[in-house]
Amino acid sequence: MRIDRLRLFEVNLPLVHGFETSSHRKTGLTHLLVEATEADGRVGWGEIASPADPFYGPETTATAWTIAERYLVPAAVGATWETPEELESRWYRIRGHEFAKAGFSIAAWDLHARSAGLSLASSLGGTRTEVTAGVSLGIEPTVDELLTQVARQVDSGYSRVKLKIAPGWDVAPVRAVRAAYPELDLHVDANGAYADTDETASVMRSLDAQGLTMIEQPYAPRDFVAHARLQRTLSTPICLDESIVDVADLHTMLTLDAGRVLNIKVSRMGGLTAARRAHDIAQDAGVPVWCGGMHEFGVGRAANVAISSLPNFTLPSDVSGSDKYYARDVVVPPVLADQGVVQVPVSPGLGHVVDVDWVRQNATRILDTAAAAV
Numbered sequence: 001m002r003i004d005r006l007r008l009f010e011v012n013l014p015l016v017h018g019f020e021t022s023s024h025r026k027t028g029l030t031h032l033l034v035e036a037t038e039a040d041g042r043v044g045w046g047e048i049a050s051p052a053d054p055f056y057g058p059e060t061t062a063t064a065w066t067i068a069e070r071y072l073v074p075a076a077v078g079a080t081w082e083t084p085e086e087l088e089s090r091w092y093r094i095r096g097h098e099f100a101k102a103g104f105s106i107a108a109w110d111l112h113a114r115s116a117g118l119s120l121a122s123s124l125g126g127t128r129t130e131v132t133a134g135v136s137l138g139i140e141p142t143v144d145e146l147l148t149q150v151a152r153q154v155d156s157g158y159s160r161v162k163l164k165i166a167p168g169w170d171v172a173p174v175r176a177v178r179a180a181y182p183e184l185d186l187h188v189d190a191n192g193a194y195a196d197t198d199e200t201a202s203v204m205r206s207l208d209a210q211g212l213t214m215i216e217q218p219y220a221p222r223d224f225v226a227h228a229r230l231q232r233t234l235s236t237p238i239c240l241d242e243s244i245v246d247v248a249d250l251h252t253m254l255t256l257d258a259g260r261v262l263n264i265k266v267s268r269m270g271g272l273t274a275a276r277r278a279h280d281i282a283q284d285a286g287v288p289v290w291c292g293g294m295h296e297f298g299v300g301r302a303a304n305v306a307i308s309s310l311p312n313f314t315l316p317s318d319v320s321g322s323d324k325y326y327a328r329d330v331v332v333p334p335v336l337a338d339q340g341v342v343q344v345p346v347s348p349g350l351g352h353v354v355d356v357d358w359v360r361q362n363a364t365r366i367l368d369t370a371a372a373a374v
């Protein structure tokens with residue numbers, strides 16, 4: 001296989017409902033789409049779903065564009081490869097920049113699956129025909145508004161709800177949601193917003209009494225030791241997200257018992273090959289995984305659905321339908337959840353057609369290696 005042409009689109013789509021986490025609020029999202037055209041004309045797509053600002057991880061839309069333009073595009077164009085792993089090995093010397101790498105990894109896997117006539121899910125070794133989706137709800141101005149959001153999602157059939165928490169927005173909203181929905185599969189995500197203090201320990205004890213499925217990333221990404229110490233005091237499993245950017249981090253988590261659930265994000269781990277490896281290691285260790293999201297457009301969302309079809313993705317994934325976030329997605333059909341369940345496509349590759357006209361209409365920047373060569 002050889003990629004002869006790459007196009008990189010910076011695309012902005014408005015969000016249907018603003019989203020707030022412990023660190024910021026957003027109303028529209030800009031992601032980069034990678035279009036890789038193979039020598040015989042076959043096309044694969046990937047998505048770089050980095051947030052605009054370095055508040056989730058160190059990358060930004062601008063750093064992703066720079067790394068893509070300077071390093072990943074030159075590494076990917078013109079190289080001959082048989083497997084996505086082989087193409088990805090061309091950028092092993094680039095440290096970090098996992099989101100940027102993930103966009104190219106997804107495009108390579110899409111091409112690889114299409115050329116074999118397989119769905120991306122089966123090409124990755126997926127076995128599920130459908131994936132249970134959960135929704136992630138941001139911090140709302142009031143508990144009443146949060147309850148309205150929870151009601152809307154539960155009414156559309158989602159059976160797992162994750163609430164973003166932060167110091168000052170934790171025990172009270174969680175208690176209110178739990179009181180309204182005693183049986184709901186409920187979990188919380190702090191995005192590393194808590195300091196390792198006595199006050200936090202007491203918040204965590206109160207949350208531990210709320211029957212949560214997990215408490216995600218309470219402490220800073222690098223603080224495995226604080227997570228391990230907290231896990232020893234809780235019966236609720238801790239789930240790590242931001243902490244785990246590579247397989248070595250996963251070994252640290254398992255060795256220290258710093259978490260008992262793993263959130264696998266294709267973006268955060270640098271692509272589908274690494275995500276699958278993390279899945280396999282967690283499975284061997286008896287640690288359940290689920291697929292986290294970054295508010296992906298349809299391309300990244302379809303990749304998330306595909307990886308979620310692997311057997312150890314036993315917890316609901318953040319692969320809610322596109323319509324929860326975007327009025328019109330960049331893929332046709334959009335990713336759809338029916339009663340909180342997404343069907344895994346069986347058609348080749350990602351299983352969705354990219355609406356290139358819509359991509360172009362919303363593009364704020366385009367790089368085309370074919371144009372550059374002229």
Ligand code: OSB
Pocket residue numbers: 021056135136189191241292293294295296318319320
């Ligand atoms: O921690 O899962 C997170 C979005 C941006 C940054 C971090 C996170 C999120 C989400 C997205 O929760 C959920 C989704 O894509 O459905």
Ligand code: MG
Pocket residue numbers: 189191216217241242263292
């Ligand atoms: Mg998270």
